[in-house]
Amino acid sequence: MTATEPHADSEAALRRRGLRLAYATIGWNVVECVIAVGAGAAAGSIALVGFGLDSAVEVGSASVIVWQFRAEQRHGVDERRERSALRLIAVSFFLLAAYVGVQSVLDLLGAGEAATSTVGIALAAVSLVVMPALAVMKRRTGTALGSRTLVADAAETFLCTYLSAVLLIGLLLNATVGWWWADPVAALVIAGLAVKEGREAWKGEDCC
Numbered sequence: 001m002t003a004t005e006p007h008a009d010s011e012a013a014l015r016r017r018g019l020r021l022a023y024a025t026i027g028w029n030v031v032e033c034v035i036a037v038g039a040g041a042a043a044g045s046i047a048l049v050g051f052g053l054d055s056a057v058e059v060g061s062a063s064v065i066v067w068q069f070r071a072e073q074r075h076g077v078d079e080r081r082e083r084s085a086l087r088l089i090a091v092s093f094f095l096l097a098a099y100v101g102v103q104s105v106l107d108l109l110g111a112g113e114a115a116t117s118t119v120g121i122a123l124a125a126v127s128l129v130v131m132p133a134l135a136v137m138k139r140r141t142g143t144a145l146g147s148r149t150l151v152a153d154a155a156e157t158f159l160c161t162y163l164s165a166v167l168l169i170g171l172l173l174n175a176t177v178g179w180w181w182a183d184p185v186a187a188l189v190i191a192g193l194a195v196k197e198g199r200e201a202w203k204g205e206d207c208c
Helices: 005-043 046-075 079-110 118-145 148-177 182-203
Strands: none
Touching (some): 046 148, 046 182, 079 148, 079 182
16 A cells, blocks of 8 residues: 555545535535525515525535536546636625625515514524534535635535524514514625625635
């Protein structure tokens, strides 16, 4: 066995772990997206719909990881491919921020009240448990592997954690004290965080 083989084995194991985490992220976020968008549409909650769309963005981001890692398994590491992957992740952040931001302002100007969503509250609470665990594992794996793309994807998962907390606070305030404006304000916070992470991904910076 040569001196380089253990390192190669370790790198291959990290890539396999990164792929497993990406698939787990896709699976969870598909479920999260369907529930959040459905519950948000029923309650008229832009924050909940925005949260569901962020889950769709997270699916896209994790899919970029799958594409990149599978390409690297066949062709090796390519700096241009990694840069393209980071740009794709950044664009997904910006699209999310644009939709949520515009809709939130329209809701505030039109005083659109969101109804109480028990399903949304439960989903946000569960997400606060699931997403941090996925984010930490992806960040550790990406750092060990030296993959800026996986670290950026971890940032998107961390963002989903922040969104879960913001969403939960907004939904609870709306449900308990009738602060209807808490919902679009929470959504604006979501949009701001998305812009921040998108800029960092576009520049290729280490996020989180």
